Amino acid sequence: MTTNSEKKKISQKELKQIYIRSCQLDISWDYERQQHLGYSYGMTPVIRKLYPGEEHKEKRIQALKRGLEFMAITPQLSTLLMGINAAMEEENACNPEFDGNSINAVKTSLMGPLAGIGDSLIPGTLRIIAAGIAISFAQSGNIMGPLLYLLIFNIPAFIIRYYCLKYGYGLGSSFISKVADSGIMQKISHYAGIIGLMVIGGMICNQIWLNLPIMVGSGDFAEPLTNYLDQIMPCLVQLGLFGGMYFLLGKKVKTTTILISLIIICCALCFIFR
Structure with missing residues (x-):
């Protein structure tokens, strides 16, 4: 990178802020763009650092708008995406030839596979294991029930957040090319798509209720x-x-x-x- 990039380099302070703010990803969930406000909130410290002052106001606005695009991802894996996003924003701020549109393209391509894998492993597996262990204690009136649930679920979840952010920022925009060269992305996308369709199918029959009151037939046969x-x-x-x-x-x-x-x-x- 150039000398200018060294002045704008993201510090540990901004990465810590991303880590803390990622815990609030679902705090402002909505039906239209889902986690976009929480995601933009998490990226704000980095954007302020990379585009300071009035001379970078327009670039700062564009970067904030990029963060407000549709976002749906497992919260515990969101730091991987935020780390890659931060590295690409850093490159965009330092390199005039960098294409800012590629930032959202990378987010979109990773969001689906990460959500499919993350939802299966964390809410779908880790949370069930934690609840199963906790319930066995809670049924006997042991106070360790709820405490074990919080510890078993949250300790791995926070560790995952930390390493996802660390390696996401370290890999940066090269993450896509490395994963694409290995051929893993195609497999991840394929299996994540299968998982996603299964989840959607299950949600349709369990979360949507519509009973038609129209009776067919007459008498006892209606x-x-x-x-x-x-x-x-x-x-x-x-x-x-x-x-x-x-x-x-x-x-x-x-x-x-x-x-x-x-x-x-x-x-x-x-x-x-x-």
Whole structure:
């Protein structure tokens, strides 16, 4: 790097701030861009360090906007992405020829695979193990139950955050090329995609409820229409509703518009068929 880059080099102070702020990634979660506010908050110390003063105001604004793009990742692995992001922002601040658009491209390409792997290993595995051990103590009234849960889950989680940030910043933008050359990224993306589809399928049948009150038949043989549709395929109604919402999102309909419309339609149908 040039002499100018040495003046702008990110210090341990900024990396510690990223580490602490990453713990608040989900504090301002929303349906449209999910973790984008928490992610931008975590990257703010680095951006302020790299683009100080009024002379860099426009670059600072652009960097903050990059942090506000859609973000969905396992919080414990978010520091890997933040570390790589910080290294690339540092290069962008020091090298006039660096393409700032590549920062979001890297974030987007890593976000999905990291979320798929992280959700399976941490909430899906580590949390279950911690809860299983803690419950066996808590059932007998032992105070160690909740304490063990906090320790078993959080100690590995904070260690993962630390090393992800360390190696993410150390690898920087070269992370993508190194992983691509090894061929691991294709395998990670493939298996993460399978896991993601399984999770989405499970969420559709467990998190979406829609019972059609329309009765088919008469007398003792009358049954709700939902029962007949479930015989064709279980949770077919939920799948249809999810497909409709997914179609509207593809047509650039706002999430808030869809949610408000669903509330109004459901209230109206409940009033009609009560």
